[in-house]
Amino acid sequence: MSEPSMQPVEDFTKVESIFVRHRNCLLVRGQFTPIFTGYYIHLMESKQRYDNEMDATLKDLLAVLTLHLTARPWAETLAWTINLRAPRVNYFATGSSTFENITGRLFTKDVREPDRNLLYSQTSVSGEKPRVTTVALETNDAIEWIEHYYKQSEQRPAKCFRLDDENYALIAAQPGYDEEWFDELDAKKVAAITEEEQTKVLETRKFHFNCGCSLERILPSLSSWRDRKDELFQGEEFIKVNCPRCGQTYEVRPEDLDED
Template sequence: MEIQEEFTTIESIFVRHRNALLVRGQFTSIYTDYYLHLMQHSIRPPAEPDQMLKDMLALLTLHLVARPWAETIAWTANLRAPRINLFVTGSSIEESVTGRVFTEDVREPDRNFFYSQTTTVESNEPRLSTMEVIGKDPVGWISQYYEQSEQRPARAFRLDDENFALIAAQPDCDLEWLEALDEAAVAKLLETEETSVLETRRFRFHCGCTLDRILPILGGWKDRLDDLFGDAETINIQCPRCAGRYEVTRDMLV
């Protein structure tokens, strides 16, 4: 089944007199393609991790738009209960986000940890950040992440109809106003504040993995095919980024 991904438009808006950046988008298209991807590969994550991953896909997309263009960012949440890893990654250059839930062979931490890796086109050395997060709501993690890693206040909001918004402080931001915002106020922000659109970007749910890209991962097994396949003629390999499943035969590795 060939999935024709649809793009979601993300707006970057400056809130005048408050000196804040509003990034917002409606994520139905990305969620639809995410579920088509799950159906194509016969993947059925548990309901709670599934919703958390969807939230992280939306929040990462907004964060990418709040950041410079030439970055690829990956977030991983290692949670204690439920014991899962949530992984999302995206790039403004590739105009895509993807992700998956890990439920098997997950290390159990004593606390919930959040890992961020940012890579730019100018440098092959990623910028890494690790922090403990409180709670299980990805929306609530954003303030913690921005305070530690971005070193500026920011808040994220889950709105109606699969809309999300991120509001990040700029120099001389009205921090009292930012702290007092709630979902209702954010939903009406364009009516109550003077704003100007800075830019729009577009994103889709897309990994780009193919069998040809997956096979080199198994290159080290060419001389140990019996160890890899056992008595079977085929094995299934999962993409580490999106959990896409690919059938590999012995002949493919010879």
């Protein structure tokens, strides 16, 4: 067995937004080991475990949503839910450019069976009504989900790639883009864009895996039970409540529902 790497893992995944001159395309790329490390620490601490294939798909979803967030304007919060027919599962991921965080989880119990695979996207900006988009999907591959989303919702082509060493890249066409060049792009060509094309870094954002949930944030959802504690707890010392965003479990005791 080889010795484990002694190189430190950064706390954040740095995501670059790069304009490809003369091709009129936006390249967004990042190395996702920091986010994936945070994700696995979270699973360990919250005692969650996923099927290997579903786990890999959720990691892809976390990566592509982070890239998409970086391609979008600042101050947006995005939430994607993917409802699949087979396996019957909901993938959920959400992130915020304001707080530079990304989180997600799987739902495998009591999942509604849709008549087709669907992606539900919600975009939230402070002070505005959330915008919701629904896109039908044809595959179970998160890389193809983001490409299909761009085609149907953004109404412009995009390509997404898993590269070596947990690097991911998204390249989205802009008005007047070089169609022939774009159509010929593959993983090898995308990995070499900054060496072979004229590019300009537009901005850099940093993301980490973090939900931001806490017992204090969970309690308001139980406020309607404040006068019905006996019915809620049924003689138990505490109940367990899961965060809907990341699956973290919290123990709630009757006294926690008392008003300050």
